[in-house]
Amino acid sequence: MSTALKSCFVLIGFILAYMSYLILGALVFSAIERPVEENLKSELNSLKEEFLNLSCINATAFESFLERVLKANKYGVSILENASLRTNWDLASSLFFANTMVTTVGYGHTTPLSDTGKAFSIVYALIGVPFTMLVLTACVQRLMHPLTYGPISVCQRRAGLQPRTASVMHFIVLVLLVVLAFFVVPALVFSAIEETWSFLDAFYFCFISLCTIGLGDFVPGEKPGQQLRGLYKISVMVYLFVGLMFMFLVLRTFHKLADVHGWTAFFQLPSYDADTEDKEPIIEQEPEEESSQTEKSFVQPLDPRSQASYNSINR
Structure with a gap:
């Protein structure tokens, strides 16, 4: 088995393990919190009838009565008739909550009700947040060649651009594509699904989410009677993970661009040494026989050592 293929299998294994971790957390959160939520709803309904x-x-x-209702509403529990059939701790909602926790988005709309759930959240996040960073780093490392090094090299060879010009043009195009794919288009989709959201509200939600600010003033799939709520929640979860991955890619590309233009040295910031990073990949790989730089760039694009280094561009 070639090194590139082995690296792909290891990366796929990382992603599958990450998905299994999310599902496991969702099942535990649902088992712990759903009975507590049902008890709280029952108490509120009894209080409502008594009132x-x-x-x-x-x-x-x-x-x-108002004190109990407001306290329950803080945890996303409502006694309204059109919201009584909905739960915040079914499998899809629990999976969404686990994802927002380990990605540090954390909208705060749904939170653990029990002390057991709060304690499990601490342990789950202690493992899940570094695990998420590891998976994101592994994915972005594999995207750097086809989406960063490769296009810059093509611009230099085919368009005859200078290295600095090519790197700037590539970064501008990359940012525009990311904004279009992960801000503008999703904002149009959210504004169409969420009837009370304007395009600005939806764009604001995308920005707040992918910057991991997560204020929680806009949370998708929370209106009463939401159709296909479970599928909608899982789709938003996938969007958040892929969006965070490309935001990470943009940040890494910008850091390398700053090195090329000498901005990190000018502001006395730490240099992003691509050569050091390429020698120590996130996924261990076995050494291969030496070949020409051109052959390694096209035949083995997943080998981090074959990636064209930004430090090799003349300043």
Whole structure:
């Protein structure tokens, strides 16, 4: 088995293990939190019936009712009739919650209700956040050659551009494509699905999410009667992971671009040494026989050592 093929299998194994970790977390969160949520809903409904049966509503009962309702609403639990059939802890919603936790987006709309859920969240995030960073790094490392090194090399050979010009033009095109694919198009989709969202609201949600700010003022799939809510939640989860991966790619490309133009040296920032990174890939690979740089660039694009280094571009 070739090194490139072996590297692909290892990367696929990482991704499958990551998906299994998310599913495991979703099952645990659902098992812990759903019964607590059901109990809270039952208590609120009982309180609502008791409140409605009062012959004379006094201020103390009214304040007690509002206090319980507002506290439950903080955790995403509502006693409205059109929201009573929906749960925040089915498999799809739990998977969505686990994903937002380990990617550090964390909208805060759905949070653990029980002490057991809170304790498990701590342990789950301690393992899940570094695991997510590892998977993102492994994926981005494999995207650097076809989406960064390769296009710059093509621009230099076929268009006859200078190295610095080619790197700037590549970065501009990359940013435009990422904005179009992960901000503009998703914003159009979200504004069409979420009836109360304008295009600006949807674009704002995409920006807040992919920057991992996650304010929680806009959360998809939370309106009552949402059709295919489970599929919608999982689709948003996939969008967040792929979007974060390309945001990471843009950041790494910019850091390398700053090295080429001497900006890191000018501002006395740490240099992004591509040669050091290429010698220590995120996934171990076996050494191969020496071949020409051109052959390695096209025959074995997944070998990190075959990638054209930004440091090799004349400044």
